[in-house]
Amino acid sequence: MTPDELAALIVDLRQEGSDTPEIEVKRAAGGFPDSVLPTVSAFANTPGGGVIVFGLDERDGFAAVGVYDVVACKATLATKTRQALDPPATFEAWDLEFEGAAVLVAKIHEQPSHGKPCRVTSSGKAYLRSYDGDYELSQVEEQTFIANRSTPMFDQQVVPGATRNDLHPDLLAAYLASCRASSTALAAMPDDEVLYRTGVTTGSDRSPSLAGLIALGTYPQQYVPNAVIQASVAPRAGDPPGTRAADVRRFDGPLPLMLDEALRWVQRNTRTRVRFGIDGQGRDEPEFPVEAVRELLSNALIHRDLGPYALTQAITLRLDERQLVLSNPGGLWGITVDRLGKTGVTSARNGQLLRICQNVRSQEGNRVVEALASGIPAVLSSLRDAGMVPPRFHDQGISFTVAVPNHALLAREDLDWLAGLPAAATLGDRQRHALVAMRRGQTWTNQSFRETFPMDSREARTELAGLVEAGVATADGERGGRVYRIAAHLTGEALIPTARITSQSAPQPGNSPADKTSPNARRKNWDLIQRHLNTGDMTAVEISEATGLTARQVQYALQLMREAGSVALIGSQGHRDSRYRIVAPPQGD
Incomplete structure (x- = not known):
C-alpha cells in the first residue's frame, strides 16, 4: 500500500463515518489493542480478507493519533496471528505516515477453504465480518465452513x-x-x-x-421445508403505517415451478416503461429484463447450499423502489466474484442438480439451465442491452447476494445526445447514466455515486475519475468533499430540467455528502427508519432489509439519530443482535 492509497482509504472512512466491511480501524496509541483477534479471525473467514489500520481514532473522525510503537505493534500482531489463532492467519503490513503520525496498515489474508473457520484459540470462537462489526459465528455458520472444506455432494x-x-x-x-x-x-x-x-x-x-x-x-x-423462495415487497409510500412488507409470498413446489412463479411475481410487482431504440421506435420494456431475472433466480435455486445446516434457510427475494435483491444460503464455490461473468468460467456447488436441470423445462417451455457458464454473462448482456447498470454481487462465504439497481432506461433524447458525443463511446454503463444525470443538473460525490450505483468507494472513485479523464466532467474540491459536475463545454445547451435517473431518488442538492452541514442532509432517511422502528425494536440488519437502505446508510443515520437522542441502542455497538428503539421523534441538528 502506498501513502496515496492510505490517504484515499482514510478519506473514504471519513466520508462513511464508520468502519466498513473491508476496513477496521484500531486506535493503538497506548498499546496493542485487545480487540484485534476477533477482527483478524473475521477477516480470515471472509472472502477477500480485509484491512486493519492501526493509529487512527474512529471516535475523533478517524484522526491520526499514531501507533504506540510501529515495530512492536507489528511484532505483536505477527505473534498473535501465529500463536493465538487456529489455524494461524497470515498478513502483510506497511509502515506509513499520515498527517504527521506513524500508521501501521495490515492486510489480513483470507484463509483457504480447508482452513476455515479460523478461531481465536483462547475462546474457541470464530468470527465473520459483516457491515462494520465482527460477529461470532453461529453453529449453523460454522457447519457451513466445515462442509466447504471439501467438494459439496x-x-x-x-x-x-x-x-x-x-x-x-x-x-x-x-x-x-x-x-x-x-x-x-x-x-x-x-x-x-x-x-x-x-x-x-x-x-x-x-x-x-x-x-x-x-x-x-x-x-x-x-422433506425439505425450507427449499423455497421467500419473497416480499418493501413498504411503499401509500402503505398503512407499520407495514413492514407487502405481497409477501412463499414459492414452493419443484424447482421449475418456483422459477416460473417467482418470475411472474417480479413482473407483477414492477413497472413497464417505454424505451426508444436507435430506430426511434418506442417499445414497452419491463423495469428489470426478464432474461436477467430468470437467470438470477435459476442461479439462486441451483447453487444454494443444500447441506443440512443450510436447509434451515430459504432463498430470499426482495423488491423495493431502488433495487431487486436476491440472496441464497451458501457463498460462491470454486470461483470468486471478480470472475463472475467471464466467458467459459463456471463452478457448481451442486453439480448433480445442475446437470439434471439442463434437461428440465419450466411450464413455459424454457430450460432451467440453457448452457454451462452462460447464466451470469446472459444477465450482464441483457442489462447492458436495456441501458441498465451491472448488478452488484456480494459473497460472504456463507451466503451470496445479488442486487440489481432499477435505474430508469435511457430515453431517446438521452441516447441521441450520447451518440453525438464521441467521448461517450469510451464510457461504461454507470458512467453514461451519471453523465445524463449531470446533463440534467445533477452533481456527484463519491458517496452519492456509490449509493446510486451500488459499489465500494474505490470503484466509485475510479468511475468518476474516468468521467474527468474523458473530458466530460470536472472535479472541484479536495478529497473528502470533491464534487463532480458536467464539463463546461457541454453546457452550451440549456440543462434539461427534471431530475431522476432512477426509480429511487437521485441525490439532490442538500442531500449529498458535500452538504453535510445542512440539517436536511443530516436527517436524510430518518423518517423512513423511524417509520419502521415505530412498529417495534429492530436490529440494524432488520432495518436495512425493511427499508431497502444500504447497511452504511442505516449505520450513518442511526449514529446521528442516537446523537440527537431520537433512538436508543439496546445492546452493544457492533453486535448483530443489538436492537434500536425509538426514544422521541428525531430532532434537527
Whole structure:
C-alpha cells in the first residue's frame, strides 16, 4: 500500500463515518489493542480478507493519533496471528505516515477453504465480518465452513422416506424425453436406468436423490421445508403505517415451478416503461429484463447450499423502489466474484442438480439451465442491452447476494445526445447514466455515486475519475468533499430540467455528502427508519432489509439519530443482535 492509497482509504472512512466491511480501524496509541483477534479471525473467514489500520481514532473522525510503537505493534500482531489463532492467519503490513503520525496498515489474508473457520484459540470462537462489526459465528455458520472444506455432494444424497412416487409424472416424462434426445447412450436405456445414471435416483433401491427430488418432485418441501423462495415487497409510500412488507409470498413446489412463479411475481410487482431504440421506435420494456431475472433466480435455486445446516434457510427475494435483491444460503464455490461473468468460467456447488436441470423445462417451455457458464454473462448482456447498470454481487462465504439497481432506461433524447458525443463511446454503463444525470443538473460525490450505483468507494472513485479523464466532467474540491459536475463545454445547451435517473431518488442538492452541514442532509432517511422502528425494536440488519437502505446508510443515520437522542441502542455497538428503539421523534441538528 502506498501513502496515496492510505490517504484515499482514510478519506473514504471519513466520508462513511464508520468502519466498513473491508476496513477496521484500531486506535493503538497506548498499546496493542485487545480487540484485534476477533477482527483478524473475521477477516480470515471472509472472502477477500480485509484491512486493519492501526493509529487512527474512529471516535475523533478517524484522526491520526499514531501507533504506540510501529515495530512492536507489528511484532505483536505477527505473534498473535501465529500463536493465538487456529489455524494461524497470515498478513502483510506497511509502515506509513499520515498527517504527521506513524500508521501501521495490515492486510489480513483470507484463509483457504480447508482452513476455515479460523478461531481465536483462547475462546474457541470464530468470527465473520459483516457491515462494520465482527460477529461470532453461529453453529449453523460454522457447519457451513466445515462442509466447504471439501467438494459439496449433498445434492447426491438419499432423501430418507422419499420414493419414486414422489417424482412428478409430467416432469419426469419430459425429463426422460429430453435426456434421450440429447444422448445416444441414454436413448438406449430403460427409464429406471436413465434416472439412475443421471443422478435423479440413487442407492440400491433407486430412491430419489436430493437433486432429483428438488428438480422433479411433486412437492419436495414435504422433506425439505425450507427449499423455497421467500419473497416480499418493501413498504411503499401509500402503505398503512407499520407495514413492514407487502405481497409477501412463499414459492414452493419443484424447482421449475418456483422459477416460473417467482418470475411472474417480479413482473407483477414492477413497472413497464417505454424505451426508444436507435430506430426511434418506442417499445414497452419491463423495469428489470426478464432474461436477467430468470437467470438470477435459476442461479439462486441451483447453487444454494443444500447441506443440512443450510436447509434451515430459504432463498430470499426482495423488491423495493431502488433495487431487486436476491440472496441464497451458501457463498460462491470454486470461483470468486471478480470472475463472475467471464466467458467459459463456471463452478457448481451442486453439480448433480445442475446437470439434471439442463434437461428440465419450466411450464413455459424454457430450460432451467440453457448452457454451462452462460447464466451470469446472459444477465450482464441483457442489462447492458436495456441501458441498465451491472448488478452488484456480494459473497460472504456463507451466503451470496445479488442486487440489481432499477435505474430508469435511457430515453431517446438521452441516447441521441450520447451518440453525438464521441467521448461517450469510451464510457461504461454507470458512467453514461451519471453523465445524463449531470446533463440534467445533477452533481456527484463519491458517496452519492456509490449509493446510486451500488459499489465500494474505490470503484466509485475510479468511475468518476474516468468521467474527468474523458473530458466530460470536472472535479472541484479536495478529497473528502470533491464534487463532480458536467464539463463546461457541454453546457452550451440549456440543462434539461427534471431530475431522476432512477426509480429511487437521485441525490439532490442538500442531500449529498458535500452538504453535510445542512440539517436536511443530516436527517436524510430518518423518517423512513423511524417509520419502521415505530412498529417495534429492530436490529440494524432488520432495518436495512425493511427499508431497502444500504447497511452504511442505516449505520450513518442511526449514529446521528442516537446523537440527537431520537433512538436508543439496546445492546452493544457492533453486535448483530443489538436492537434500536425509538426514544422521541428525531430532532434537527
